[in-house]
Amino acid sequence: MIIYMCIAIMFFVGLYGMMVKKNIIKMIIGVNIIGYAVNLFFIVLGYRKNGIAPIMVPGMEIKDFVQKAVNPLPQALVLTSIVIDLSIICFLASLSIRIYEKYGSFDFEKIRRLKG
Amino acid sequence: MNLIISPVILYLLSAFLIALIWKENEKLAGFASLSFSILSMISVILLGRFVFLNERIIYFVGGWEVPIGITLMVDSLSYIFLFTLNSMLPLICWFSITYMKKYTNPGLFYIVFSLISAGMNGILISMDFFNIYVFLEIASIASYILVAFGLRTEEIEASLKYTILGFIGSTLIIIGIGLILGKTGTLNIADFTYIAENLRKHQLWFILGLFIAGFSLKTALFPFHFWLPDAHSLAPSPVSALLSGLFIKVTGLYPLFRIITNIFVMFPESKIILIGLGLASMIFGSFMAIDQIDIKRMYAYSSISQIGYCALSLGIGGYWGYLGAILHFIFHSLSKSLLFLNIGAIEYKYNTTKIEELKGLEDKLPYVVTTGSIGMLSISGIPPFGCFWSKIVIIISAIKKHYYGIAFICVIISTITLGYFLRLKRNIFYSKDDESKTVEISYNLLMPMVILSIFILLSGLVFTPNIKIYLDKAVYIMENFTYAKIMEK
Numbered sequence: 001m002i003i004y005m006c007i008a009i010m011f012f013v014g015l016y017g018m019m020v021k022k023n024i025i026k027m028i029i030g031v032n033i034i035g036y037a038v039n040l041f042f043i044v045l046g047y048r049k050n051g052i053a054p055i056m057v058p059g060m061e062i063k064d065f066v067q068k069a070v071n072p073l074p075q076a077l078v079l080t081s082i083v084i085d086l087s088i089i090c091f092l093a094s095l096s097i098r099i100y101e102k103y104g105s106f107d108f109e110k111i112r113r114l115k116g
Numbered sequence: 117m118n119l120i121i122s123p124v125i126l127y128l129l130s131a132f133l134i135a136l137i138w139k140e141n142e143k144l145a146g147f148a149s150l151s152f153s154i155l156s157m158i159s160v161i162l163l164g165r166f167v168f169l170n171e172r173i174i175y176f177v178g179g180w181e182v183p184i185g186i187t188l189m190v191d192s193l194s195y196i197f198l199f200t201l202n203s204m205l206p207l208i209c210w211f212s213i214t215y216m217k218k219y220t221n222p223g224l225f226y227i228v229f230s231l232i233s234a235g236m237n238g239i240l241i242s243m244d245f246f247n248i249y250v251f252l253e254i255a256s257i258a259s260y261i262l263v264a265f266g267l268r269t270e271e272i273e274a275s276l277k278y279t280i281l282g283f284i285g286s287t288l289i290i291i292g293i294g295l296i297l298g299k300t301g302t303l304n305i306a307d308f309t310y311i312a313e314n315l316r317k318h319q320l321w322f323i324l325g326l327f328i329a330g331f332s333l334k335t336a337l338f339p340f341h342f343w344l345p346d347a348h349s350l351a352p353s354p355v356s357a358l359l360s361g362l363f364i365k366v367t368g369l370y371p372l373f374r375i376i377t378n379i380f381v382m383f384p385e386s387k388i389i390l391i392g393l394g395l396a397s398m399i400f401g402s403f404m405a406i407d408q409i410d411i412k413r414m415y416a417y418s419s420i421s422q423i424g425y426c427a428l429s430l431g432i433g434g435y436w437g438y439l440g441a442i443l444h445f446i447f448h449s450l451s452k453s454l455l456f457l458n459i460g461a462i463e464y465k466y467n468t469t470k471i472e473e474l475k476g477l478e479d480k481l482p483y484v485v486t487t488g489s490i491g492m493l494s495i496s497g498i499p500p501f502g503c504f505w506s507k508i509v510i511i512i513s514a515i516k517k518h519y520y521g522i523a524f525i526c527v528i529i530s531t532i533t534l535g536y537f538l539r540l541k542r543n544i545f546y547s548k549d550d551e552s553k554t555v556e557i558s559y560n561l562l563m564p565m566v567i568l569s570i571f572i573l574l575s576g577l578v579f580t581p582n583i584k585i586y587l588d589k590a591v592y593i594m595e596n597f598t599y600a601k602i603m604e605k
Contacts, residue, residue, distance in 0.1 A: 018280060031283055038290055045298045074297065077246055081290065084253045088283055091260060095276050102269050113270055114277070114346045 003044055010037035024096045024106045028089060035085035042078045046071035119166070120175045120190050120241055122159040123202060126152050127234035131227050138223025146213040149226035153206040153233065160202040167195045168586065174243075174602070182603065183307045189243040191597070192589040193442075197370050198240045200446050201362055204453060205233050207564040211457050212354040214560040215464055219352070225265060232258035232358070236366045243599070245293045245303045252289070252334075252367055256282050259363055262355045263347045274346035281343045285333030292326035299323075309379055309599035317382060324380045328389060331375070335368025337427055338396035341420050345404075348416040349469075353460025356412060360419045361453035365445055369426055373441070376430060377594040387431040394428030395525060397421065402532045411459050411469045411544070414536065415452065418495065421529065422448045422503075428522065429510045436513030438594040440506055442587060447494065447502030447575060454491040454568040458484060461561045462544075471540065476549025483562055485545045490569040492541060496534035502575040 010033060017030025051070040096106065103111045130152035138145040166173055172191035179185070190198065209229065216222035235255025242248050260282065264275035297303060299319060300311045312320060329340070336344035344364070348356050376386055401421030408414040426448070429440040461484050462477065463469050478485050494501035497508075507530055514523040571579075 015284075018284075024276070027280065031280065034283070034287055038287060038294070041291065041294050042297075045294060071301075073303075074294075077297075080246075080250060084250070084257075084286075087257055088260075088279065091257065092276070092279055095264060095272055095279070098267065098272050099269075099276075102272075111269070111273060114273055 004041075007037050007041050007044070010034075010040070022108050024092075024099060024108055027108070028092045028096065031092060032085070032089055035081075035089075039078045039081055039085070042074040042081065046074035118175070119159055119163045120173055120188055122163075123156040123198070123237040124234050124241065126156045126159065127230045127237060131230035131234065134223070134226045134230060138221075138227065142223045145223040145226050146209075146216075149230060150206060150209045150213065152230065153202075153209050156233075156237070157202045157206055160198055163190065164195060164199065167192060168589065171589075183302055183304055186247055187243045187304060187306070188241045189602075190241055191593055192586060193373065193593045194240045194370070196442060196446070196586065196590050197366060198237065200449055201233075201236055201240065201366060204362060204449065204568075205358075207567060208354050208358050208453065208457070211357075211460065211561060211564040212352075214558045215354055215460055216352065218464065219266065225262075225352075228258045228261050228265075229358075231255075232262065232363070236363065239366055240370060243305050245296060245305060245308070247303075248371065249286070249290055249293055253286060255363065255367055256286065256334075259355075259359060262359075263351045265352055265355065266350075268350075270346075271350045274343075274350045278343040278347040281333065281340075285330045285340075288326045288330035288333070292323045292330065295323050295326070305374075305379060306599040306602040310603040312380075312382070313600055320380065321383065324375070324383055324386060327375050327380075328372070328386065331368045331371045332393060333368075335364050335372065335423055335427070336397075336420055337393040337423065338400050338420070339393075341397065341400070344420060345413055345416040348419065349410060349412040353412070353456055353463055356415075357453040357456035357460070360416065360456060361449045364419070364423060365426070365449060369423065369430075369445065372427070373430060373594065377433075377438070378598050381598050387433055390427050390431030391522070392431075394424045394426070394431055395522065397424030398428065398525070398529045399424075402529050402536070406532070406536050409471055411471060411474075411540065412456070414540065415455055415459065418533065418536075419452055421533065422452070422495065425507065425510055425526070428526075429513060432510075432513045432517055432519065432522070434513060434517060435591055435595065436509055436516055438591045439587060440510035440513050442590055443506035443509055443580070444503065447506050447572070450568055450572050450575070451491045451494040451501075451503055454487060454565060454572065455495070457561075457565050457568070458488040458491060461557060461565065464561060465555055465557065471543050474544040475547045476551075477545050479549075480551075480553065480555045481557060482554065483566070484557065487565040487569040489541060489545070490572055492537040494572045496537050497530040498534070500573075500576045502572045505576045505580055 014030045014033030014037060017033060018027050021027055048070045052068045054069040054072040056065060099111060100106060130149055134145045134148055167190055172189055175188040177186040216225050232255050235251045235258060238251030239248055242251060260275055260279045263278055264271050296308055300308050302308050333340040348360050351359060398421050401417045401424060405414045405417035426441050426444050429437050429444060459469060466474060494503045497504045511523045511526050
């Protein structure tokens with residue numbers, strides 16, 4: 001249960017960074033933290049205490065394997081999810097480089113032109 | 117049935133091939149993108165016969181059966197979306213061949229265009245929560261890139277805002293998917309629906325809430341709309357046509373259709389949320405559109421208002437409500453894409469989208485004015501253009517369910533829409549200007565608009581009675597089908 005609360009705290013820390021901070025780099029770090037929180041959430045879903053890797057080796061009984069092995073599906077999903085986060089963060093970083101070239105500042109309030 | 121994966125495969129292949137050739141030959145890149153989109157349109161048309169003969173087509177990726185592998189499915193509801201999407205992508209691509217010459221690297225545009233098309237097609241065919249998420253992200257990241265394509269400062273800022281809000285939407289969706297995985301141990305929609313029938317309600321409402329919030333953010337319904345006016349008004353015009361006409365509907369509205377009607381059928385009260393969101397976006401969007409000084413921004417707010425009609429109609433439900441939602445999706449896609457292409461053609465000639473800087477276009481660009489007027493009249497609901505029929509169906513659905521107030525609001529908002537479009541027409545099309553020489557306009561810019569306006573003109577009178585049998589099948593699916601039925605067979 002504690003780990004789920006940690007995930008929730010991580011999520012809200014990321015959300016705080018994204019929504020409240022004025023610095024674009026800090027906003028990107030917030031995006032990153034939210035991504036990690038989600039990935040951790042998926043890993044915890046498949047976690048099992050004293051679990052073993054979901055690989056069947058010769059000499060292992062199926063019953064034993066089913067009882068002990070962790071769920072491999074969330075781990076496979078997290079790989080995809082990490083790649084997606086990576087691409088979003090790369091894109092945001094490249095945008096912020098452009099913004100710095102044009103304004104010489106990372107402050108979102110200073111560069112803001114649109115009304116929204 | 118292998119045709120089902122062909123749109124995704126073709127667009128991914130086209131992205132890959134264009135990435136190889138765009139530096140050497142930009143003209144060839146545009147031509148390749150156009151021909152691949154036409155190929156994909158043909159494959160979708162061929163698919164139609166099988167869909168309507170068999171009710172639905174299911175394809176097991178890698179041959180793994182339902183609960184284990186990834187499953188793809190097309191039924192008549194997703195086929196209508198698939199058909200609209202794939203028949204409009206070639207037109208938008210055709211338009212951008214000339215339009216994108218304004219930018220320094222038009223070849224890059226076609227790569228991202230192919231990727232966003234692949235993502236949108238993928239959402240429509242997959243029957244697996246995580247697969248939908250992956251395709252949603254492919255389409256979304258491509259759309260963030262397309263919004264920033266011009267690399268002017270405002271575009272970068274709009275894209276930054278859009279990326280961050282879009283990321284929040286995707287995060288809400290992925291957390292919902294994680295909860296589904298934790299609760300039921302499956303990601304297949306059919307399998308999940310089958311299991312969820314035996315679960316208690318309070319275990320599922322949080323998931324439903326996350327999905328509605330996430331997909332409303334992608335659709336830009338009222339409290340989640342902040343990114344849309346910036347992103348859609350600053351993107352290159354064909355991209356605006358793609359985003360406003362197709363992207364927000366395919367990535368947001370179609371999953372909402374499925375979630376409300378086919379997946380979470382045990383929550384009829386969720387429809388009330390959609391009625392509320394829809395009414396709020398209708399009213400807010402149309403009032404904000406009135407005093408805009410930028411034409412593309414006005415169209416973007418109008419999109420919020422019109423997407424509200426779709427959500428409202430979905431919320432009202434019943435035969436007429438669902439029919440209205442599908443019809444309004446089709447006709448609003450046609451009309452709003454037409455309007456954005458239209459303003460794109462004007463922008464290509466005069467390099468501005470401000471209302472006060474454009475005058476007397478009637479004499480200068482007669483064809484553009486004609487097609488633009490058709491689009492505007494259609495969206496404001498003037499008979500016999502497309503959106504009139506969908507709006508009248510929505511009003512009928514509200515009256516049938518005794519929501520007289522909602523029917524009244526629908527009429528009022530439609531009148532306001534007509535008001536701001538008439539003001540726009542008077543100011544930019546029919547105002548007097550000293551200079552009144554006809555300006556040459558490229559064939560490539562004009563033809564997609566003409567084709568779209570012919571479709572809108574004929575839609576109400578000719579197409580709607582003929583395609584009603586197919587629409588009825590889609591409505592039947594929304595009324596009676598749940599994914600659990602696939603598992604029971």
